[in-house]
Amino acid sequence: MKSLKDMLLRMREDLVRDIARRSKPSTEGIMPDIGDILDSVSEERSRELDMILTDREKKKLLQIDDSLDRIEDGSYGLCEECGVKIPKGRLKVMLFAKYCVECQEKLEREEKYMREESEEGIKKVPAGEVEE
Ligand SMILES: [Zn+2]
Numbered sequence: 334m335k336s337l338k339d340m341l342l343r344m345r346e347d348l349v350r351d352i353a354r355r356s357k358p359s360t361e362g363i364m365p366d367i368g369d370i371l372d373s374v375s376e377e378r379s380r381e382l383d384m385i386l387t388d389r390e391k392k393k394l395l396q397i398d399d400s401l402d403r404i405e406d407g408s409y410g411l412c413e414e415c416g417v418k419i420p421k422g423r424l425k426v427m428l429f430a431k432y433c434v435e436c437q438e439k440l441e442r443e444e445k446y447m448r449e450e451s452e453e454g455i456k457k458v459p460a461g462e463v464e465e
Contacts, residue, residue, distance in 0.1 A: 338404050341428070345397045352385055396429040412436050 386394070403409035410419050414436035423430055432440060 337409075337428075338401065341397050341401055341404070345394070345401075348390060348393060348397070352390060355385070400429055414440070 383391075400409060410424060411417070412419055412433040413431045415433065417433050419430055419433050423434065430437070
């Protein structure tokens, strides 16, 4: 678990460094400590970050932080839905996996179903009794 945490922290650092490089390109050698900023986001700061970060970066950062939290409280690698252990092989390819394969598929099916439901709008009422 330790190495995974290190890996996540490194990912976070890389991501933060990329963002820092992009947001302040000309601070002579002094890297703005955006890592600290990200660790303690004030309202104002987070608005600033909202503008700097792309949706993808935000999502990744959230996923990294989420995984780190889960490592801390010991729930990392367990399915959030059914509590079963997520196989190592799956975690290897999906570091941020929160669900086992079965639950993931179930959730995706439900999501798809919900989407179709809402797209369809008003459900067609099946033909009822015919008046005579
Ligand atoms: Zn599950």
